[in-house]
Amino acid sequence: MSSHPSPAIEASGLVKTFGDTRAVDGVDLSVPRGAVYGVLGPNGAGKTTTIRMLATLLRPDGGSARVLGHDVVAEADTVRELVSLTGQLASVDEELTGRENLILLGRLLGFRRARAKARATELLAAFALDEAAGRLVKHYSGGMRRRLDLAASIVVTPRLMFLDEPTTGLDPRSRNQVWDIVRALVGQGTTVLLCTQYLDEADQLADRIAVIDRGRVIAEGTPGQLKASVGQGAFHVRLLDPADRPGAERVLAAELDAPVQPEADPAALSVAVDDAERAAQAVSALARAGIEVANFSLGQPSLDEVFLALTGHPAEDGDRAEQEKEVPA
Amino acid sequence: MSTTADPLHAALASGERPPRPGRFSACLTFGWRGMLKIKHVPEQLLDVTITPVLFLLMFTYLFGGALAGSTSEYLQFLLPGILVQSVLFTSVYSGVTLNTDMTKGVVDRFRSLPIWKPAPLVGAVLGDSVRYALAATVVVLLGLVLGFRPEGGLSGTVAAMALVIVFACGLAWVFTTVGLTLRSPSAVMNSGFMALFPLIFLSNVFVDPDTLPRALEVFVNGNPISHLVTATRGLMAGEADAGEIVFVLAVAAALTAVFAPLTVRLYRRAG
Numbered sequence: 001m002s003s004h005p006s007p008a009i010e011a012s013g014l015v016k017t018f019g020d021t022r023a024v025d026g027v028d029l030s031v032p033r034g035a036v037y038g039v040l041g042p043n044g045a046g047k048t049t050t051i052r053m054l055a056t057l058l059r060p061d062g063g064s065a066r067v068l069g070h071d072v073v074a075e076a077d078t079v080r081e082l083v084s085l086t087g088q089l090a091s092v093d094e095e096l097t098g099r100e101n102l103i104l105l106g107r108l109l110g111f112r113r114a115r116a117k118a119r120a121t122e123l124l125a126a127f128a129l130d131e132a133a134g135r136l137v138k139h140y141s142g143g144m145r146r147r148l149d150l151a152a153s154i155v156v157t158p159r160l161m162f163l164d165e166p167t168t169g170l171d172p173r174s175r176n177q178v179w180d181i182v183r184a185l186v187g188q189g190t191t192v193l194l195c196t197q198y199l200d201e202a203d204q205l206a207d208r209i210a211v212i213d214r215g216r217v218i219a220e221g222t223p224g225q226l227k228a229s230v231g232q233g234a235f236h237v238r239l240l241d242p243a244d245r246p247g248a249e250r251v252l253a254a255e256l257d258a259p260v261q262p263e264a265d266p267a268a269l270s271v272a273v274d275d276a277e278r279a280a281q282a283v284s285a286l287a288r289a290g291i292e293v294a295n296f297s298l299g300q301p302s303l304d305e306v307f308l309a310l311t312g313h314p315a316e317d318g319d320r321a322e323q324e325k326e327v328p329a
Numbered sequence: 330m331s332t333t334a335d336p337l338h339a340a341l342a343s344g345e346r347p348p349r350p351g352r353f354s355a356c357l358t359f360g361w362r363g364m365l366k367i368k369h370v371p372e373q374l375l376d377v378t379i380t381p382v383l384f385l386l387m388f389t390y391l392f393g394g395a396l397a398g399s400t401s402e403y404l405q406f407l408l409p410g411i412l413v414q415s416v417l418f419t420s421v422y423s424g425v426t427l428n429t430d431m432t433k434g435v436v437d438r439f440r441s442l443p444i445w446k447p448a449p450l451v452g453a454v455l456g457d458s459v460r461y462a463l464a465a466t467v468v469v470l471l472g473l474v475l476g477f478r479p480e481g482g483l484s485g486t487v488a489a490m491a492l493v494i495v496f497a498c499g500l501a502w503v504f505t506t507v508g509l510t511l512r513s514p515s516a517v518m519n520s521g522f523m524a525l526f527p528l529i530f531l532s533n534v535f536v537d538p539d540t541l542p543r544a545l546e547v548f549v550n551g552n553p554i555s556h557l558v559t560a561t562r563g564l565m566a567g568e569a570d571a572g573e574i575v576f577v578l579a580v581a582a583a584l585t586a587v588f589a590p591l592t593v594r595l596y597r598r599a600g
Contacts, residue, residue, distance in 0.1 A: 055441050059598075080443040081346070089434030095366050107358040108442055110347035119344075126340035136369060152438065157344035181337065188341040 006069035008033045008160050008191040009054060013063030016049050023049040025215030026063065031208075033068075036182065036192045038206030040199065040307070046215040047195040048088055048164055054193070055085045055162050068159055084158040088165050090149040094138040098129050098148050101137060105155045123151040127181075143174025150181050160191045167201060179205060199304050213311045227300045233274040234305065235282070240292040242266040251289050255282045267294065274298065352445040359452020364459065376422075377460050381415035381468045388535065389475065396536060401476050408472040409561040410534030413493055413554065415464045417529065420497040421521030423457045424504030428514045431599055440597065447593045454501050461497045465490040481567035489564035492577060496557050499581030502588035509595035533558050553580045 009031035016024040024046040031037040041047050052058040054065055056076040064071065070078045085091060092101050099120050106116030124130045127147040137145060146166060153161055163182065167175040182205055186192055196202050202209050203223050211219040211226070219226055227233075235256075239248055245267065249260045252271055256278060261270050273279060279298050286293055350358070367374065388411070393403030427450070430436055439449050469477075469486060479486045508517045531545070532554040538546045549555055553576075560573035 052437075055437075057437060057440055077443050080441055081349075083441070085437060085441045087434045087437040089437075091434040091438035093362070093435040094433065095369060096362070097369075100365055104358060104362055105438070105442075107361075108350060108355060108439075108444055110350040112347075115347070122336075122340050122343070126336040151340075154341060154344055156346040157341055184337050184341060188338065190341075 005033060006066065007031055009037075009065065009067055009193065011050075011054065011063065011065035014050060014053055014060050014065055015062030016046075016053060016058060017061050022215050024053070024060075027212070027215070027217055029065075029210060029217065031191065031193060033191050034186070034189060035207040036186055036194055036205045038202035038209040039193065039195045039212055040197070040202045040206075040209050041195075041212035042197055045212045047197075047212055050212070051085075051162050051164050051193065051195055055083060056080055057085075082159040083162060084153040084156075085162045086146075086149050086153050086164065086166055088168070090145045092137050092145065092149050092152055095136065097134050097136055098140070098144075099124060099133040101148060101152060102155060105152050109156050111155075119155060123155065127151045141174075142169050143171065143177065146170060146174065146178055147181070150178065154185065157188065158190060160193065161185060162193050162195075164195045165197065166194070167196075167198065175201075199307060211307065211310055219306075219310050224300070226306050229306075233272075233298065233300045234270045235273045235279045235296070235298050236263070236268065236270045237283070237286070237296045238265065238268045238294045240267070240294045244291045245269060247289065248286055248291050251285050251291065252282055255285045349443055352448060355444045355448035356452040356455060359449050360455035361452075363453055363456020367456075367459070374460070374463060377415075377419050377464045378467045380418065381411060381464055382471055384414065385411045385468060385471055385475070392535075404472065404475055404477050406537075406562075407535065408468070408477045409489065409565050410532075410558050411472075412465055412468045412490070413558050413561055414529050414534055415468050416461045416493045416497045417500060417525060417554070418522070419460050419464045420457070420501040421504050421518060421525065422460065423454060423501040424506075424508030424517045424521055425514045426457070427453060427505050427508040428511065428517045431509065436599070446597060447589065450505060450589070450592055450596060454498055454505070457501060458494055458498055461494045462490070465493060479565040479567075481565045481569070485564045485567050485569070488569070489561045492564065492574065493557065493561055496577055496581045499584040502585050502592055505592040506588045506595065509592060509599060528552060528554050553577070556580070 007030050009029055011027055011029040014024050014027040014029075015022065027046070027050050029037075029039075029050075039047050039050065049058065053060045054067060054072060056072050056079050059073060064073075066072070067079045068082050070082070072079055093104070096104065102120035102123055103116045106119050107113070111119060120133075121130075124133045127150065129144060129148060129151065132140060132144055137148060140148065150166070166178050166182070170178065179201075182192055182194070192205075194202070194205060206223065208220070208222055209226060210217045219229065221229070237248065237252070239245060245262065248269060249262070252260045252269065256271050256273050258271050258273055261272075262268075263270055271282075273282075276298055279296070283293060283296055385408070388407055389400050389404050393400035393407070397403035397406060430453075436449075469490065479489075481489070504517070504521050507520060511517050511520065531549055532552045533549060534554070538549040538555070541549060556573055557577050557580075560570060560577050563570040563573060
């Protein structure tokens with residue numbers, strides 16, 4: 001072992017084509033060990049295909065990648081010993097019970113029968129699945145299925161874990177549970193590569209983020225750097241009555257002398273301003289005009305805004321040319 | 330918050346990796362998975378058990394008198410053939426199950442494990458052989474009830490069942506290849522049955538090939554299924570034909586040698 005361990009993932013020029021579509025078109029990544037690295041992009045951007053190449057499930061058509069120092073093609077079996085994968089479709093067997101799933105994996109990883117059973121019991125308790133242990137997974141809720149999926153990924157603690165959209169389709173409570181599990185995993189020293197289309201998820205969990213669009217990395221850095229690269233922060237206002245929005249738009253434009261953006265929420269607007277004093281004056285101007293404000297905030301740009309600035313199109317609006325498997329939300 | 334941090338951290342800390350499992354052990358684990366699925370949904374065995382019963386009753390009582398003069402004589406001739414037919418039809422399900430499996434996320438996990446590459450497939454075929462054994466047992470038991478008397482006794486009958494099951498495992502690799510090539514489970518089922526039906530009917534399962542037109546007789550006598558039926562009849566009648574048995578085993582080995590590696594390759598490449 002050298003004194004400088006290799007990065008968790010080093011990919012250069014990864015390419016994968018499906019027919020005429022270049023799903024991944026020259027992706028470079030350098031993921032440091034021991035942190036959460038976010039890969040952010042809309043549906044069809046090439047995230048899943050990239051993760052599948054790194055997890056040895058797909059063979060790259062071009063470029064190369066090393067995971068924990070091992071080539072994903074030439075040393076695929078060694079890579080498989082060090083990583084585990086939680087795919088976009090929950091990677092558990094729906095026709096077995098939760099307990100059987102974990103025993104099955106324990107056996108496949110080399111545990112003897114008694115040890116596999118004990119490990120299953122331990123994990124079911126740790127993931128609050130002990131009551132559902134004997135039920136078939138097809139009757140599990142989305143959150144339970146995802147927890148079982150994560151438990152299955154740590155039957156043997158992996159050095160690197162691939163998480164592909166782990167919270168797609170989950171309610172907020174289940175999502176928070178998954179986030180807690182991810183944080184605990186990282187606290188234990190595992191590196192996590194997290195693919196997500198949720199900007200707040202990347203913002204919450206990731207230490208560094210690569211933004212992928214149309215098969216390429218278009219930006220890379222810490223969440224703070226990405227936000228700073230877009231420029232100033234924004235002043236967000238949410239009105240009590242959406243019908244007031246046109247009026248509020250005029251008042252804010254006049255007061256702040258900056259373009260006002262209506263947001264997706266019909267009662268909300270934002271203005272590219274980061275001066276607290278001027279923002280406060282604008283709120284008073286709205287009050288004088290008789291427009292009631294539900295809340296307002298001033299802050300760094302959200303990753304939504306970062307994405308829009310980087311790609312020229314909003315995150316939800318990605319093209320879906322690539323045949324990524326979609327999970328109903 | 331139901332996941333408390335302490336058991337979670339403890340569980341994370343105690344996941345030390347054991348040495349890799351042996352090939353055989355990994356295959357058996359996948360075979361166990363197949364058993365568990367049968368345990369949870371036993372209804373799936375209805376196909377396997379009812380179809381042979383229908384065929385046996387229908388052919389014995391509908392055609393027996395016309396084809397062989399009496400139903401009891403025809404049963405002696407027909408039963409080994411129905412045994413072959415029932416078990417071979419069951420082997421199509423190996424392809425259907427695999428096709429269904431591939432649409433599930435769990436295959437990704439299996440493929441990302443450091444195990445012997447063919448293990449998920451060999452294990453599945455091992456597990457399916459239990460279905461074959463069940464289909465074979467149903468046919469033989471019903472035959473005994475209807476009056477079938479194997480001269481070869483218990484050992485001859487068991488040997489005949491074993492031979493048919495071994496051949497079905499070889500043939501199953503053809504259907505697993507088809508299962509990984511076609512898009513839907515029903516397409517796999519249809520193409521499997523469409524291939525098997527003519528091969529089974531144009532064999533010596535139902536009639537003696539001597540009565541057939543010359544060209545058809547040549548085809549029927551060359552059909553490997555005819556050889557399997559002849560070998561099975563021989564074992565059950567206590568007149569085992571070593572040449573036929575060796576031929577049948579050789580065909581099973583050849584099918585496995587060609588289609589098992591092909592299945593493994595398609596499985597690794599999928600997705």
